[in-house]
Amino acid sequence: MTYRLHYWPGVQGRGEFVRLTLEASGQPYDDVARANDDGEDELVQDWMRNDRPTPPFAPPFLEDGDQVIGQVAAILLYLGRKHGLVPKDEAAALWTHQIQLTLADLVAEVHDTHHPIAVGLYYKDQTPEAKRRAAEFREQRMPRFVGWLERILANNPKGASWLVGDGVTYADLSAFQVVEGLGYAFPKGSHETLALAPRLLALRDRVAALPRIKAYLASARRIPFNEDGVFRRYPELDG
């Protein structure tokens, strides 16, 4: 059965964490938004409105036959186990999930740098608040998250090549996306913070060089970053 990924069309957003894991797994999937550009907004809304017993609260969500899974971290928990992108050891698998959940918190905070008041309002209607929140994020939160990831790599008993154990997990793929996203959204504001995290930058490069990820990034399937996604380049929010 081919996976079907549902997400808003035209953006990487939170869907990108699922795409990266599907791509690294070498699994075929229909990115429904790409195949059905104009209709997916409505299709996503319909899925969330309907009377299925397990309605997703928000996209992205993944169809695998009869099973429908929402929430990025839950989707990756599922795919990681199925396709070997997580250690078999239970404690290591849970640690991988814990890292993913913390990356999800980071992503939510990045989202709120441009939408600190309401998802439903335009950026221009919350720009003053966004400037304050983005400054706090750049100066306080980003260094804390990045420093934590760097420390995990430094302390990994199996070496600093990967976040967990000695092989790639979905958390590494997500960390790649976060580093890329921070560099895109805050080219000035992230520079110093990332320079203090050489192991994390090396991880970013290591993920980008995985053959399947490399092919994906060079393909048209990889949507460029843009100002409709989670990571947005608004110069007034950068340092």
Add this chain to the structure above:
Amino acid sequence: MTYRLHYWPGVQGRGEFVRLTLEASGQPYDDVARANDDGEDELVQDWMRNDRPTPPFAPPFLEDGDQVIGQVAAILLYLGRKHGLVPKDEAAALWTHQIQLTLADLVAEVHDTHHPIAVGLYYKDQTPEAKRRAAEFREQRMPRFVGWLERILANNPKGASWLVGDGVTYADLSAFQVVEGLGYAFPKGSHETLALAPRLLALRDRVAALPRIKAYLASARRIPFNEDGVFRRYPELDG
């Protein structure tokens, strides 16, 4: 081995979701903050600073022998499996986790109603922004989350007694805490929304009547809601 729960002293906060699951499981645990009131702030900081291979990013975190688990949803995933607070069926267990992750998103949004700009600033230094964000939360987000939970109960093929299947899961315990918290923080603003969710209110009552939860809520172990936790009663943020 007795579990050791680490969290900031004096508040329910995110730690309460873990406490409810531990209490419902009938498992003994040391709530380290309660035993060590003045010292826990420092102890938590020390845990996060140290060079263990799996440092938690933030409290709460749980020690089970050598294993240290952070992130509420990961802790409940672990405890739920171990103590039968989640179905054995894999798809149902994942659905339970997906609900928990969505409740975690709700809790983060509630937190941001009083801290829309920065965790590190006092409420009084972000009150105007908090008023705007809280209005959006009350009018747009809370109805959406509550409506989703109500719909899950209505659509559960096993009946509306519990969110998943026909028995209590950790997601039910968390939904109880969320309903209690919304009622505490927004007594006016949540009234109409919750009145439209009779199944969710019945679930709240059903959880409160579980013998172990009933005993817990009547005990001194249950910290009252207060204005240092996630759910805060600030009249200017209510409807």
